[in-house]
């Protein structure tokens with residue numbers, strides 16, 4: 166019985182009391198930060214999208230290590246922006262140093278090649294022939310900028326194994342996805358302002374022209390605050 170009566174009191178406090186308003190304020194603040202972030206990301210991807218018709222930009226990192234049994238492991242991950250598309254490339258290469266092949270001989274990695282390395286590079290069009298070939302091949306596979314390819318093969322020659330994965334995503338999709346939260350925030354902001362101007366509760370739309378400071382319907386404090394508060 167006790168818990169039954171306590172629950173609505175707690176709920177009223179949470180939803181309508183000071184706690185509720187603090188919570189509302191915090192949620193609004195988080196939403197604001199997220200929508201600013203989403204706007205910045207959408208804007209950056211739009212710039213990258215435009216730039217991608219003149220430049221190829223790439224961020225790549227690779228991690229190389231020596232594994233037991235004399236194996237040289239290479240993990241590569243790269244993000245490439247070119248001609249309206251983002252290409253994500255992941256590769257895992259396993260070179261067996263005990264079994265030389267005609268391409269590598271028995272060469273292991275230099276000590277400065279081991280560990281984690283990253284690189285950012287930009288090339289202006291026209292690309293060098295070898296680079297142009299790689300990317301035109303990847304881009305040609307896709308449908309409307311989307312593609313996925315996974316391949317297991319030998320790294321240049323037997324017996325070294327390599328697994329390659331390519332994913333391409335068109336830039337327009339990234340711009341669109343990142344702009345959704347910002348657009349929702351903008352719509353909510355416009356609605357809120359218009360509600361305040363008409364004397365309605367910005368949260369639930371209740372007519373607040375007769376009320377003092379809080380909405381009797383949802384507990385939101387708004388009508389007395391200046392429009393710039395939101």
Ligand SMILES: [Zn+2]
Pocket residue numbers: 366367368369370371380381382383384385
């Ligand atoms: Zn309300």
